[in-house]
Amino acid sequence: MFHLSSVEKSFGGVRALKPFSLSIPAGETLAILGPSGSGKSTLLKLLIGILAPDAGHISFRGKEIGEGGLAEYRRHIGLVIQEGGLFPHLTAHANIAIMARHLKWPQAKIEARIAELCTLVHLPQDRLSHYLKELSGGERQRIALMRALMLDPDVLLLDEPLGALDPMIRYDLQQDLKSIFATLKKTVILITHDLAEAHYLASAIILMRDGGIEQSGSYQDLASNPATPFVRRFLQAQRGLALGRAGA
Amino acid sequence: MKKLLFFLLTLALPCGIASAEEPIRVGSKAFTESVILGEVARHLAALDGFAVTHSRALGGSRLVWNALLAGEVDLYPDYSGTLIQETLQGEKIESLADLKAALKQHGVEMTGPLGFNNTYALGMMEEKAQTLGIKTITELAAHPALRFGFSNEFMNRADGWPGLRRTYRLPQQNVRGIDHDLAYQGIEAGRLDVIDIYRTDAEIAYYGLRILTDDRDHFPAYEAVYLYRTDLAERAPALVSRLNALAGALTEARMSRMNAAVKINGQPEAEVAADFVAETTGGVVAVQTRGFWQRLYDRTLEHLALVGISLFAAILVAIPLGILAVRKKHLGRLILSITGILQTVPSLALLVFMIPLLGIGGPPAIAALFLYSLLPIVRNTHAGLSDISPAIQESAIALGLPSVARLRLIELPIALPLILAGIKTAAVINVGTATLGALIGAGGYGQPILTGIRLDDMTLILEGAVPAALLALLVTAVFDAAERLFVSRGLRA
Ligand SMILES: Nc1ncnc2c1ncn2[C@@H]1O[C@H](COP(=O)(O)OP(=O)(O)OP(=O)(O)O)[C@@H](O)[C@H]1O
Numbered sequence: 001m002f003h004l005s006s007v008e009k010s011f012g013g014v015r016a017l018k019p020f021s022l023s024i025p026a027g028e029t030l031a032i033l034g035p036s037g038s039g040k041s042t043l044l045k046l047l048i049g050i051l052a053p054d055a056g057h058i059s060f061r062g063k064e065i066g067e068g069g070l071a072e073y074r075r076h077i078g079l080v081i082q083e084g085g086l087f088p089h090l091t092a093h094a095n096i097a098i099m100a101r102h103l104k105w106p107q108a109k110i111e112a113r114i115a116e117l118c119t120l121v122h123l124p125q126d127r128l129s130h131y132l133k134e135l136s137g138g139e140r141q142r143i144a145l146m147r148a149l150m151l152d153p154d155v156l157l158l159d160e161p162l163g164a165l166d167p168m169i170r171y172d173l174q175q176d177l178k179s180i181f182a183t184l185k186k187t188v189i190l191i192t193h194d195l196a197e198a199h200y201l202a203s204a205i206i207l208m209r210d211g212g213i214e215q216s217g218s219y220q221d222l223a224s225n226p227a228t229p230f231v232r233r234f235l236q237a238q239r240g241l242a243l244g245r246a247g248a
Numbered sequence: 249m250k251k252l253l254f255f256l257l258t259l260a261l262p263c264g265i266a267s268a269e270e271p272i273r274v275g276s277k278a279f280t281e282s283v284i285l286g287e288v289a290r291h292l293a294a295l296d297g298f299a300v301t302h303s304r305a306l307g308g309s310r311l312v313w314n315a316l317l318a319g320e321v322d323l324y325p326d327y328s329g330t331l332i333q334e335t336l337q338g339e340k341i342e343s344l345a346d347l348k349a350a351l352k353q354h355g356v357e358m359t360g361p362l363g364f365n366n367t368y369a370l371g372m373m374e375e376k377a378q379t380l381g382i383k384t385i386t387e388l389a390a391h392p393a394l395r396f397g398f399s400n401e402f403m404n405r406a407d408g409w410p411g412l413r414r415t416y417r418l419p420q421q422n423v424r425g426i427d428h429d430l431a432y433q434g435i436e437a438g439r440l441d442v443i444d445i446y447r448t449d450a451e452i453a454y455y456g457l458r459i460l461t462d463d464r465d466h467f468p469a470y471e472a473v474y475l476y477r478t479d480l481a482e483r484a485p486a487l488v489s490r491l492n493a494l495a496g497a498l499t500e501a502r503m504s505r506m507n508a509a510v511k512i513n514g515q516p517e518a519e520v521a522a523d524f525v526a527e528t529t530g531g532v533v534a535v536q537t538r539g540f541w542q543r544l545y546d547r548t549l550e551h552l553a554l555v556g557i558s559l560f561a562a563i564l565v566a567i568p569l570g571i572l573a574v575r576k577k578h579l580g581r582l583i584l585s586i587t588g589i590l591q592t593v594p595s596l597a598l599l600v601f602m603i604p605l606l607g608i609g610g611p612p613a614i615a616a617l618f619l620y621s622l623l624p625i626v627r628n629t630h631a632g633l634s635d636i637s638p639a640i641q642e643s644a645i646a647l648g649l650p651s652v653a654r655l656r657l658i659e660l661p662i663a664l665p666l667i668l669a670g671i672k673t674a675a676v677i678n679v680g681t682a683t684l685g686a687l688i689g690a691g692g693y694g695q696p697i698l699t700g701i702r703l704d705d706m707t708l709i710l711e712g713a714v715p716a717a718l719l720a721l722l723v724t725a726v727f728d729a730a731e732r733l734f735v736s737r738g739l740r741a
């Protein structure tokens with residue numbers, strides 16, 4: 001689905017991505033892990049074309065992205081970021097429908113699609129008339145997800161979608177995301193800090209460090225065969241946290 | 249968004265003030281006698297059925313002269329001494345005949361002298377002059393501590409203070425410029441000792457001033473005349489012959505009486521002038537003194553036009569400038585500093601700068617107000633757009649909205665509360681600053697304020713100041729309502 005070859009990106013003196021190559025097959029659910037500042041969000045922004053690479057190529061379905069216009073391309077991609085990035089001046093409904101309206105979908109089609117999405121993400125319909133400030137964190141992320149899915153994109157990009165939620169709501173949403181991914185069978189790229197979440201939701205994992213890939217593979221690959229001392233430390237840190245939380 | 253545009257359009261509505269026929273335009277300088285003589289000319293024109301307007305109390309000599317040359321006014325009253333010593337200084341003029349010839353070079357005609365010599369003079373309170381034993385200007389030299397207050401024009405004219413000081417070698421240091429009408433109050437209150445006066449000023453008798461003898465003949469004769477553009481003789485020959493027929497008809501005593509009637513008795517200039525016209529020509533002009541409500545209504549329309557047009561134009565220009573300033577950082581800094589600098593130009597100066605470009609009346613005032621309104625709107629548009637969080641901007645881009653749609657659907661609506669606040673600030677400042685427009689003939693609430701200052705009439709000042717304050721409150725209320733109407737509930741606290 002995506003193919004990156006020798007992609008580089010720096011901000012001023014800061015090197016956010018080292019020459020970076022990666023192929024993401026269609027239908028894969030990929031989790032990207034890594035410490036803060038390792039370049040995860042930068043990678044996602046390159047994929048959706050908010051940032052342009054300094055060098056290298058990014059192709060989508062064999063074509064350089066942006067070839068047929070970035071706006072057109074972006075309609076095949078849904079993005080959800082931490083805190084949702086919802087528009088505060090619009091109701092939840094208007095947030096979700098904004099692109100469909102812009103593309104002049106008939107009203108009935110918009111309503112039908114929103115109803116369908118409400119069922120999918122388990123959002124009661126009456127929440128739709130509310131503004132951002134009147135919605136809870138969990139509701140906001142469900143609405144952001146609906147907005148990303150509205151045009152039925154081929155790819156879903158999620159940048160720490162559950163990062164700001166309290167553990168109970170986070171747990172509910174993890175369950176829901178798992179079933180949504182299973183239902184939709186889309187290509188999903190999910191950034192998270194949480195190894196357990198990555199294991200639960202994704203079939204493949206990339207662990208990043210300082211703008212490069214430290215190790216990639218399945219959870220089992222990483223757990224049983226840590227490629228570097230850094231990977232081992234990363235795994236230990238995650239397990240320690242998990243044990244502590246379990247109280248065992 | 250469409251509703252908002254409509255709202256802004258209605259702001260600009262009170263602007264449809266234009267007339268079809270070109271009337272004869274009379275001008276006058278910013279003191280009572282000039283306004284009365286302007287009214288006399290207006291009545292004379294009305295006698296023969298001409299459409300005629302009078303831009304009263306336009307400003308100083310230079311301004312009205314330039315307005316005449318530019319064709320902004322067709323005629324106005326002036327004084328031979330002023331023309332020779334000040335307006336045409338540098339041209340060799342020895343007699344009235346020379347003056348007439350010199351004026352012709354500028355395309356200007358002059359009537360014969362009306363019959364009185366309104367020379368400059370210096371005046372002191374009788375009591376003070378007696379105590380110090382001062383009768384002549386020469387004797388002032390012996391009292392260097394005396395406080396002088398001179399009209400601003402006198403301070404700068406060749407025949408005014410600079411020349412006077414040289415002729416009499418006057419040593420006084422405490423000399424300040426002051427509005428002529430306020431000078432009388434200053435000398436009466438004892439804050440000034442010597443002021444410049446016109447011989448026909450009504451206040452001389454009223455306050456009991458002693459006129460100091462010009463013992464070295466510094467001041468020339470200031471014969472009152474009308475000046476008119478050469479083409480007026482073709483456009484309105486009847487008026488020109490009426491003006492010329494006035495020559496010699498107006499004595500110093502008669503003029504003083506008219507000044508007193510206005511300044512001391514508070515009669516309207518139009519009435520006093522009409523009486524004089526009836527006396528000299530036998531022609532009766534109906535003076536329709538506008539009632540209070542009619543005056544208020546007319547001025548409100550004028551004021552709204554000044555504020556409305558300038559604000560509307562500023563909105564159309566400033567919002568795109570604000571958007572541009574956010575998109576192009578370097579250009580943005582330039583835009584913000586230029587509009588900032590415009591804001592620091594004193595309003596009066598800005599108004600006067602506009603005159604050579606746009607003449608007198610509404611257009612230069614609107615242009616100045618327009619420039620003043622830019623900064624608050626540009627600054628707030630810029631701030632409102634820059635404040636939008638990167639998360640929101642990136643989400644909007646990631647959705648695949650093109651940039652124009654992002655601006656319209658996301659960025660402007662989120663910045664709207666700040667933009668509206670900027671427009672509100674500009675509007676309120678405009679309502680206040682527009683009162684200065686009266687100084688250059690733009691009318692509005694400033695007119696009664698200026699006249700009130702000229703005539704020392706507090707009621708008249710309030711007649712302009714109170715509606716201006718109320719209008720500012722109303723503007724605030726309208727914009728608060730607009731905010732409730734147009735700003736999304738999701739953005740309000
Ligand atoms: N717009 C920018 N301007 C300057 N530097 C940036 C910018 N965006 C990212 N960086 C830098 O690039 C590096 C990678 O940032 P990135 O946001 O991709 O990290 P991340 O892995 O997403 O971190 P986190 O887990 O904290 O979100 C960091 O050093 C960051 O400071």
Ligand SMILES: [Mg+2]
Nearest residue numbers: 040041042159
């Ligand atoms: Mg990040």
